[in-house]
Structures are given as structure tokens and as C-alpha cells.
Amino acid sequence: MLGDASQAHATSVSPDNVVSLEPRFETENPWAKPRSRATGPTETTGATGPIETYETYETNETNETYETNELTCLEICAGGGGQSLGLEQAGFEHVAALEIDPHACQTLRGNRPAWNVVEHDIHEFEGTEFKGVDLLAGGVPCPPFSIAGKQLGADDERDLFPPALRLVQECAPAAIMLENVRGLSTARFAGYREQVLERLHGLDYETDWQVLNACNFGVPQLRPRFILVAMRPAAFRCFEWPHAVKTPPTVGEALVDYMAADGWPGAAEWARKAGGIGPTLVGGSRKHGGPDLGPTRARNEWLRLHVDGRGLADAPPRRTDPVDHLPRLTLPMAAALQGFPASWRFSGRKTAAYRQIGNAFPPPVARAVGENIRAALLMARQAAESERLLRAV
Numbered sequence: 001m002l003g004d005a006s007q008a009h010a011t012s013v014s015p016d017n018v019v020s021l022e023p024r025f026e027t028e029n030p031w032a033k034p035r036s037r038a039t040g041p042t043e044t045t046g047a048t049g050p051i052e053t054y055e056t057y058e059t060n061e062t063n064e065t066y067e068t069n070e071l072t073c074l075e076i077c078a079g080g081g082g083q084s085l086g087l088e089q090a091g092f093e094h095v096a097a098l099e100i101d102p103h104a105c106q107t108l109r110g111n112r113p114a115w116n117v118v119e120h121d122i123h124e125f126e127g128t129e130f131k132g133v134d135l136l137a138g139g140v141p142c143p144p145f146s147i148a149g150k151q152l153g154a155d156d157e158r159d160l161f162p163p164a165l166r167l168v169q170e171c172a173p174a175a176i177m178l179e180n181v182r183g184l185s186t187a188r189f190a191g192y193r194e195q196v197l198e199r200l201h202g203l204d205y206e207t208d209w210q211v212l213n214a215c216n217f218g219v220p221q222l223r224p225r226f227i228l229v230a231m232r233p234a235a236f237r238c239f240e241w242p243h244a245v246k247t248p249p250t251v252g253e254a255l256v257d258y259m260a261a262d263g264w265p266g267a268a269e270w271a272r273k274a275g276g277i278g279p280t281l282v283g284g285s286r287k288h289g290g291p292d293l294g295p296t297r298a299r300n301e302w303l304r305l306h307v308d309g310r311g312l313a314d315a316p317p318r319r320t321d322p323v324d325h326l327p328r329l330t331l332p333m334a335a336a337l338q339g340f341p342a343s344w345r346f347s348g349r350k351t352a353a354y355r356q357i358g359n360a361f362p363p364p365v366a367r368a369v370g371e372n373i374r375a376a377l378l379m380a381r382q383a384a385e386s387e388r389l390l391r392a393v
Contacts, residue, residue, distance in 0.1 A: 071374055074098075074130045074171060076122055076138035076164060080107050080346055080356025082338060083139050083179065086366025088112075091374050092135055098125055103348030104356050111344055122163045127170030134377060135370075136173040139361045140164055140180060161192075165199050175373050176200070176230040179361050182211055185226045196228070206236035216244035217364040219339045220254045221278045225361060227369060235380035242368035251278045251305050251337065258333050263319035270327065274305045278337055283358020291354040293329070312354060331357065339364045 073092035078084050078099040088094070096116045099105050105119040118125065127136075140160040161178075168176060184193070197207050207230040214223035231239060248254075252271030260267035279301040282294035293302050293309030302309035306326060313328040321327075329337075331346065331353055339362040346353040 071134040071377060073135040073137055074127070074133045074167075074173065076125075076136070076167065077140050077160060078104065078108060078117075079139060080104050080353075080360050081111060081344065082340065082360030082363050083137060083366040084108065084112075085340070085344065086361070086363035086368075087135070087137060087370045089363065089367045090370030092370060095130055095133055098122060098138075101352075101356075103346075103352040106347035107345070107356060110347060122160055122167075125163075125167070127167035130171040133171050133173045135175045135177065135373060136164075136168060136171060137177040137370075138164060138179070139359075140178055161196055165196065168200070168205075169203060172203075174232060174235060174377055176205065176228070177369060177373060178228045179366075180226050180228075182224040182226050185209065185211055200230050204232065205230040206233050208239075208241075210241050212242070212365055212369070214339070214362045214365050215248045215277050217242075217339075217362070217368050218246040218248050219337070219362045219364055220248045220251050221281060221337050221362070223280045223362060225365060229369070229373065231373070231376060232380075234384065235376045238379040238383075239376035240372055242372050245368060248277055250275050251307070254336055255329075255333050258316055258330065258336065259327060261316045264317035264321050264325070264327075265319070266317070266321070266323035266325055269323060270306055274307065276305060278302065278305060278307075281334060281337060281358045283355045283360075291350045312350060314350075334358065338362050 071092050072095045073087050074096050075084055075087065075094060076098045078097040079101070081097075081104075084094065084097055094112075094115050096118050097108055098118045098120060099108065100119065100121050102119060105117050108115060108117045164178060183189070193209065200207050207228065209226060209228050211224050211226050214221055214225070229239065229241075230236075250271075252274030255274070256267055256271035259270055264270075279298050280294070282298060291312040293299055293307070293312075299309035308326045308328045311328055312334070313330050316330060316333075317325055317327045331350065334354060334357045335344070335346070338357055338360050340357075340360070341363070346356050348356070
């Protein structure tokens with residue numbers, strides 16, 4: 001079951017390049033709860049004042065859900081809702097969605113008014129209220145492990161694995177799903193991964209990491225994600241990683257209707273030229289990054305798909321643009337390339353909205369993993385109930 005992750009463990013690197021949690025264990029307990037509990041920003045306006053809603057778009061993705069949400073989910077670092085939506089489609093009902101960014105919180109509230117969206121710092125969030133939740137899920141920030149950053153790991157203030165694992169101890173979920181970039185699977189972070197697993201094993205969970213690529217789940221983008229799944233032993237024996245489910249459309253096939261929306265005569269020819277899947281969208285962080293398609297290498301890859309990656313457009317190409325016009329993506333187009341459905345809307349101005357889109361866990365991937373987690377939990381419970389009835393006879 002280890003797949004790509006097991007290969008990462010076996011790779012050798014220089015000790016000077018290995019990132020570990022060890023120094024933090026020497027100086028402090030990284031899993032301990034903070035001593036103070038601050039009050040979070042207001043729910044109505046967020047920490048930075050009124051929030052402008054950015055209206056989006058149409059895609060061909062389905063937004064269907066199970067008729068009965070039998071299982072519950074506590075989501076941390078929920079962002080703009082990619083994982084949230086996928087887990088909802090997989091049959092999980094959110095008891096809370098935790099997120100610190102006010103724009104992302106407004107996105108979640110706008111799309112799911114009935115959800116309990118908690119705008120708060122994870123370091124100051126208590127998990128005991130949600131003890132016994134079925135699934136604790138989250139996309140903990142990727143900059144500490146991203147090849148686009150400095151890969152500081154545990155030395156990066158944005159490393160949120162320690163508070164995430166504190167919440168595991170506090171709420172004792174039946175299952176855990178934590179998602180990150182593929183960089184975390186490399187040998188550089190082998191010691192870090194081992195310490196995360198040791199903590200979970202000590203809490204009586206069985207674990208596995210796996211690299212899944214969004215393009216294997218119908219998303220027109222080369223977007224590998226490193227996913228940790230942990231469950232109690234009985235349920236873990238029933239769990240299988242999802243297999244590739246569909247061939248993705250090309251960027252041209254996914255976006256041709258967007259490009260033609262204002263009558264651009266070059267849309268069909270552009271779609272023919274954009275005949276591959278896109279490179280990974282890069283949303284940036286609160287410290288770095290703006291509304292563009294990433295560093296120079298990524299922009300060059302987009303250029304090969306006849307997309308200008310130096311920025312985002314406010315609108316699709318116009319009727320008066322030449323046939324050989326080199327278009328930029330709009331926010332709706334970027335969201336479509338992440339697998340968001342037509343009904344999902346993002347809040348904030350261009351940079352804030354694109355950060356939510358570019359950092360999202362594609363809903364189709366979250367749904368595929370979530371469905372298999374759900375199936376494993378229900379199978380284990382059915383087996384336990386059958387055994388109980390047999391003993392009662």
C-alpha cells in the first residue's frame with residue numbers, strides 16, 4: 001500500500017539535508033495545547049474588514065451528494081473548500097470547518113450557510129467538543145515542504161502538523177486524512193514523517209501515506225498530492241486507496257467554452273493547441289505570491305499550452321481579439337482546472353480568491369479518498385455489529 005511513499009523512505013540523502021521534528025522535541029512539546037486562548041476575528045466582516053464576493057462560473061463537474069450523510073467530519077485548514085466539497089460529496093457531514101483566512105471563511109459560509117465555519121487560529125482551537133467525530137481532515141499548509149519554497153519543515157512557523165495531531169488526541173476521530181504537497185514524501189523529510197507516524201501509532205491508529213495525482217481523477221492538471229490516511233485497526237483493514245477513475249480532459253477541452261464566452265473567434269483553434277493537461281497551479285501564500293501561474297518554469301509550461309502565465313485576466317478574450325491572441329486564465333478558468341463545480345463561489349479580490357483556488361485540494365480527489373474512507377468505516381462497523389449480535393445469541 002505504500003507505493004510512492006515507500007520509495008521516498010528508502011532514498012538516501014546527506015544528513016545535513018534531512019529535516020526533522022527532533023529539535024522541537026528537545027526544547028518543547030510540539031503537541032501540547034497552548035496556554036492561552038485568544039478570541040478570533042468577528043464572523044461578519046473577518047479580521048481585515050468587509051469582504052467582497054467574487055462571482056464565478058460554470059464547469060461540467062457534478063455537485064451530487066449522497067442522500068444520507070451518515071458520517072461526520074471535522075475539517076481543519078479548510079481554505080476555499082476544495083476538500084470540504086469533496087468530502088461532502090463522499091457522504092460526510094461537517095460538524096465544523098476551521099479556517100483562519102477571512103476571505104476563505106466567507107467563501108465557505110457563502111456556499112454552505114448551514115455549516116459551522118469557525119474563523120480561528122488552529123493553535124487556539126479546542127478539539128474536545130468534537131470528541132468521537134468520524135473523520136478529522138485537513139490540508140495543512142504546504143510551504144514548509146514545497147519545492148517552490150525553502151523546505152524548512154518543522155522550522156517553518158507555518159508547519160501545522162503538531163497542532164493537527166494535538167487535535168487528533170483531543171477529539172479521537174475514527175479516521176484521519178491529512179493532505180500536503182509531494183515534497184513531504186521526499187527523503188529530506190523521512191525523519192519528520194516517522195515522528196508523525198509514531199505519534200499516531202501511539203494513539204492506536206494504523207497509517208499509510210500515498211501520492212495521488214489529480215489528473216487520474218478527471219482533473220486537467222498535473223497535481224500530485226501526498227495524503228496521509230489513518231484509522232483504527234479494524235477499519236484500516238477495510239481501507240483501500242482509490243484507483244484512477246477517468247482520463248482528464250485537456251486544458252483546451254476544459255476551457256474552450258470559457259474562452260469563447262465573449263465571442264473570441266480564435267477559441268476553437270486555441271483549444272486544439274492547448275492539447276495537454278496543465279502544470280500545477282500555484283496559489284502562493286500570505287507571505288509570497290500573487291495572481292499569476294507560478295515561477296518561470298511553470299509559466300513556460302503554460303506557454304506551451306498557449307496560455308500567458310504572467311498573470312490572470314479579469315475577463316475572457318473579446319470578440320475583437322485576433323485569432324492568434326495569447327490568452328490568460330481568469331479566476332473561473334483556474335477554478336475549473338481544479339475541478340470545482342459551477343455553483344462554487346469564491347470571496348475576496350483577485351489575489352485572495354486565486355490563493356484559495358490555487359491552494360485547493362481538488363474536490364474530485366478528496367471525494368475519491370473520502371468515499372473509500374467512508375466505505376472502510378461502515379464495513380468495520382457492520383462487522384462489529386454482526387459480531388455483537390452473534391455473541392448475543
